[in-house]
Amino acid sequence: xxxxxxxxxxxxxxxxxxxxxxxxxxxxxxxxxxxxxxxxxxxxxxxxxxxxxxxxxxxxxxxxxxxxxxxxxxxxxxxxxxxxxxxxxxxxxxxxxxxxxxxxxxxxxxxxxxxxxxxxxxxxxxxxxxxxxxxxxxxxxxxxxxxxxxxxxxxxxxxxxxxxxxxxxxxxxxxxxxxxxxxxxxxxxxxxxxxxxxxxxxxxxxxxxxxxxxxxxxxxxxxxxxxxxxxxxxxxxxxxxxxxxxxxxxxxxxxxxxxxxxxxxxxxxxxxxxxxxxxxxxxxxxxxxxxxxxxxxxxxxxxxxxxx
RNA sequence: GGUGCCAUAGCUCAGUUGGUAGAGCAAAGGACUGAAAAUCCUUGUGUCCCUCGUUCGAUUCGUGGUGGCACCA
Numbered sequence: 001x002x003x004x005x006x007x008x009x010x011x012x013x014x015x016x017x018x019x020x021x022x023x024x025x026x027x028x029x030x031x032x033x034x035x036x037x038x039x040x041x042x043x044x045x046x047x048x049x050x051x052x053x054x055x056x057x058x059x060x061x062x063x064x065x066x067x068x069x070x071x072x073x074x075x076x077x078x079x080x081x082x083x084x085x086x087x088x089x090x091x092x093x094x095x096x097x098x099x100x101x102x103x104x105x106x107x108x109x110x111x112x113x114x115x116x117x118x119x120x121x122x123x124x125x126x127x128x129x130x131x132x133x134x135x136x137x138x139x140x141x142x143x144x145x146x147x148x149x150x151x152x153x154x155x156x157x158x159x160x161x162x163x164x165x166x167x168x169x170x171x172x173x174x175x176x177x178x179x180x181x182x183x184x185x186x187x188x189x190x191x192x193x194x195x196x197x198x199x200x201x202x203x204x205x206x207x208x209x210x211x212x213x214x215x216x217x218x219x220x221x222x223x224x225x226x227x228x229x230x231x232x233x234x235x236x237x238x239x240x241x242x243x244x245x246x247x248x249x250x251x252x253x254x255x256x257x258x259x260x261x262x263x264x265x266x267x268x269x270x271x272x273x274x275x276x277x278x279x280x281x282x283x284x285x286x287x288x289x290x291x292x293x294x295x296x297x298x299x300x301x302x303x304x305x306x307x308x
Numbered sequence: 309g310g311u312g313c314c315a316u317a318g319c320u321c322a323g324u325u326g327g328u329a330g331a332g333c334a335a336a337g338g339a340c341u342g343a344a345a346a347u348c349c350u351u352g353u354g355u356c357c358c359u360c361g362u363u364c365g366a367u368u369c370g371u372g373g374u375g376g377c378a379c380c381a
Contacts, residue, residue, distance in 0.1 A: 033345070058345055068345080094342035124344050133341050144343095175339065180347035188342095200341060253343040260345095282334080287345050293338065 031216030032288035051080035055120025067259035089254035123294035132205030167195035218307035
């Protein structure tokens, strides 16, 4: 199933741009964690004369550095970067906000550039920028908290039965064993007073730029070796201390992140430090695999193999 | 050198009263619309160390090897 294949510029806008200005292109460079996106993107950005718009749901936080493999100060100075260390873990953030902020930025930057480079591994964020995300009413915290509580106590099955009543269409589509998905659908149904499936149109929004996808990949074994090695390096750089300093925020979404939660478990005495480090490696590997699955659905993407 | 124990999936091991095998972990594949580095679904992985023998049939029993561990010299 191709990901949003019909997402091309609408005819009128194409005419408008070819008449007055050159068409604008957003190059989206993506790849699994640890492939080597950072180095590659800096070289590519310099070649294109473009800044880098980061599309990374974790590097966006200023409190997270070592554990999210933030580019070094030298790398950040080599090319202007956006959306790196710009937000706080303490502030609520979401794909929707990211979409808005990036689109506003693109409007500005395209005035100076014909080609812009976006780089990152957060698939949902890439989708939001390239194809848009439906407008869903705000859900207040209390409702979410109540439903989360009920999810824990009553289990997914009870809540998915409730979803079946409120939104039979979505119930038939959704993975009813997935608490996150059931909970979201349910909270939107309740907050909006209408079925989630009526809100989630899943139709691409028009964008006034073209998109080109590049997926960076490398031999699986080599990728995993790099991930394992990088985790060791993170530990040498002081990931343990960084995680310790994040303990007060461990309940926040931003800290539900590979590299931190495993160390939190260690602090709780649930595992030894060595075990925690091994788990960070494993979970990073699994994350990389999930990313590759996601990227595999971008129709027309150019896959570039890198490596020795 | 002698004696004993062990050798089965990538790893740790279970098992077959003789009918070619299964757990955990690792791994592989997939899903994905405001938590997305999140959350969830599916799936195996095999010269059962080698040799010869007994047997209709040996991974299973026996002989002899090889390797590992332990104890004794």
